[in-house]
Amino acid sequence: MEAAEGRVSANRVADLYAMHMPAALRLALILTGSREDAEDLAQEAFVRAAGRFMDLRTKEAFPAYLRRAVVNASRMRDRRRRVAQRHASALRAEAGVSWPQTGIDERDALSRALFTLPERQRAALALRFYCDLSEADTAEILGCRRGTVKSLISRGIAAMRTALGGEP
Amino acid sequence: MIEAKIRDLLAEIASAPIDVHFDDVRVRVRRRRIQNGTLSVLLSVSLIGAGVAGASMLGHSRRARPVSSGCDAPPTKIETRDSLQITDVDVAGGTVWAIGSMFKSPEVRPISSPSGVEIRRGPENEPKNILLMRADDGSWDQPPAPPQGNGTELHFDVIAANDIWVTGGTSNNSANVEPLVQHWNGSTWTRVEVPHGLGSYELRAVDGVESNDVWFVGATFDRRTVVMHWDGTAIRRADAPSPDSSYVTLERVLAIARDDVWAVGWGDRPIALHWDGGRWSETKIPSAQTDAGIQAPWKTTLEGIAAAPNGDLVAVGHRQTGPRTSDVAVMRYHNEKWSQVDAPTMDNGGQALLVDIAVTSDGTIWIASRTTENGIVAATLAKSNGSTWSIERIPSVQMLSLIASQGNQVFAFGEAYHGSPHAPQIDTDVIVRCGAS
Numbered sequence: 001m002e003a004a005e006g007r008v009s010a011n012r013v014a015d016l017y018a019m020h021m022p023a024a025l026r027l028a029l030i031l032t033g034s035r036e037d038a039e040d041l042a043q044e045a046f047v048r049a050a051g052r053f054m055d056l057r058t059k060e061a062f063p064a065y066l067r068r069a070v071v072n073a074s075r076m077r078d079r080r081r082r083v084a085q086r087h088a089s090a091l092r093a094e095a096g097v098s099w100p101q102t103g104i105d106e107r108d109a110l111s112r113a114l115f116t117l118p119e120r121q122r123a124a125l126a127l128r129f130y131c132d133l134s135e136a137d138t139a140e141i142l143g144c145r146r147g148t149v150k151s152l153i154s155r156g157i158a159a160m161r162t163a164l165g166g167e168p
Numbered sequence: 169m170i171e172a173k174i175r176d177l178l179a180e181i182a183s184a185p186i187d188v189h190f191d192d193v194r195v196r197v198r199r200r201r202i203q204n205g206t207l208s209v210l211l212s213v214s215l216i217g218a219g220v221a222g223a224s225m226l227g228h229s230r231r232a233r234p235v236s237s238g239c240d241a242p243p244t245k246i247e248t249r250d251s252l253q254i255t256d257v258d259v260a261g262g263t264v265w266a267i268g269s270m271f272k273s274p275e276v277r278p279i280s281s282p283s284g285v286e287i288r289r290g291p292e293n294e295p296k297n298i299l300l301m302r303a304d305d306g307s308w309d310q311p312p313a314p315p316q317g318n319g320t321e322l323h324f325d326v327i328a329a330n331d332i333w334v335t336g337g338t339s340n341n342s343a344n345v346e347p348l349v350q351h352w353n354g355s356t357w358t359r360v361e362v363p364h365g366l367g368s369y370e371l372r373a374v375d376g377v378e379s380n381d382v383w384f385v386g387a388t389f390d391r392r393t394v395v396m397h398w399d400g401t402a403i404r405r406a407d408a409p410s411p412d413s414s415y416v417t418l419e420r421v422l423a424i425a426r427d428d429v430w431a432v433g434w435g436d437r438p439i440a441l442h443w444d445g446g447r448w449s450e451t452k453i454p455s456a457q458t459d460a461g462i463q464a465p466w467k468t469t470l471e472g473i474a475a476a477p478n479g480d481l482v483a484v485g486h487r488q489t490g491p492r493t494s495d496v497a498v499m500r501y502h503n504e505k506w507s508q509v510d511a512p513t514m515d516n517g518g519q520a521l522l523v524d525i526a527v528t529s530d531g532t533i534w535i536a537s538r539t540t541e542n543g544i545v546a547a548t549l550a551k552s553n554g555s556t557w558s559i560e561r562i563p564s565v566q567m568l569s570l571i572a573s574q575g576n577q578v579f580a581f582g583e584a585y586h587g588s589p590h591a592p593q594i595d596t597d598v599i600v601r602c603g604a605s
């Protein structure tokens with residue numbers, strides 16, 4: 001039973017970090033609605049993904065693997081946790097998001113709706129509409145079938161629409 | 169239109185200024201080895217206690233390593249080619265069980281698409297995504313795991329070694345997302361049909377009194393509580409109160425007897441439902457009044473429940489202490505009344521993180537979570553003898569999120585990574601054992 005430690009070169013990891021951490025952080029922002037949580041989550045995901053880097057058959061897979069790790073980390077963290085408390089005001093204050101002067105109410109309502117969605121619906125929306133992943137890729141990351149992704153997204157959209165008072 | 173607005177919103181949220189630093193990162197890579205032509209990884213538990221920095225507890229070590237006074241890390245040996253996260257833990261018949269999901273390394277090839285890559289799913293019979301583990305004299309063995317439920321969060325109840333229920337994952341037989349429930353009868357795993365017609369829903373916890381009396385709880389996607397019951401022949405929906413709230417979920421169920429079952433969760437108030445053998449009713453939790461001044465909703469939650477040897481119950485959750493801060497809340501059910509009791513101060517940096525509760529046979533209450541002290545994050549076990557809390561910090565373990573008692577011991581499960589936030593080392597699932605042996 002042989003086992004030992006190996007090391008990925010620090011430079012290599014630093015490169016990975018510099019290249020991919022910003023995207024991971026941005027996805028985490030959408031998933032958590034809180035900068036502090038997003039940093040935590042992206043960090044956690046990066047550590048997890050970097051540790052698996054050597055095992056990836058194709059090194060180009062790293063961004064996809066990291067994205068998956070971010071979503072998985074967020075799913076684990078959201079367990080038994082108040083997803084819903086991350087709402088618009090906290091988000092604006094923390095993330096330093098600049099909001100347009102007009103349509104604040106609508107933005108607020110949408111944002112509030114986003115962060116009260118069940119976590120899987122929010123992740124599905126983020127992967128499809130922010131990361132521009134296909135339904136198949138989204139399904140892979142969420143560990144479900146394409147039909148489930150469709151359902152998650154249509155329900156997510158329906159909830160957002162309701163938040164805007166039934167806009168088409 | 170709405171889709172464009174959602175895109176705009178997501179882009180806007182993601183456009184917040186970010187600042188990425190990178191200092192001295194050290195990543196410990198699990199050593200791969202070749203066995204029978206298969207690449208496998210020895211998942212090591214890396215627990216660094218005082219004076220053993222850098223030491224790695226590898227799978228073949230048979231000696232428990234002390235991690236702090238009164239606690240150690242029993243040797244664990246989990247061989248997997250993938251990364252594992254434990255999502256539930258149970259004790260049955262004096263044996264500790266855990267269930268987790270493994271994350272597959274997806275096979276990916278670059279293509280020219282907005283996402284830049286295409287992820288290819290491996291053959292359906294590729295490595296199992298679920299790992300069931302049973303503590304066996306200082307190491308873990310792996311009974312057959314449920315075959316379905318890719319990469320999803322799993323919860324389970326071991327009624328006996330030949331009577332195990334697993335919930336988690338989803339199926340989409342219909343237009344709705346519905347939970348996947350699987351049962352082990354000692355020789356095979358069988359998927360068990362769940363009720364339809366509730367829209368999309370999930371079952372987040374399961375606990376059984378005996379083989380023909382098993383309860384499941386969760387929530388619908390439109391935020392009503394869900395309680396279901398297995399009577400030996402089918403899983404049927406039970407009629408249970410669903411407090412009117414903007415967000416309701418049941419998180420845990422504790423089946424003590426046929427006429428004594430508890431489900432806890434939260435909405436805009438902490439929720440505790442009780443089954444008396446005839447019906448489910450909501451019991452009053454007094455804590456809501458103590459949240460005065462905190463903007464509703466999202467005040468106090470209940471996220472874990474355990475029975476004490478004297479018949480009392482204890483439940484743990486979070487109490488919002490400000491717009492962005494929270495601390496642990498503890499409730500006790502005594503003489504048919506819930507009351508809020510003194511909770512340990514777990515300054516967890518203002519974040520509502522995972523928390524769990526267990527009671528050992530000597531009546532000691534244990535809470536697993538994490539604390540932040542001078543910016544240093546550490547997994548923390550708080551221990552109460554009924555009047556005072558003492559806090560045990562587990563160095564170099566980030567967070568303990570699950571805890572189960574076995575006699576006078578508790579087993580806490582969580583994750584560790586080392587180094588500063590900007591100089592992380594690889595995390596692993598860790599198991600910490602505390603208490604008198």
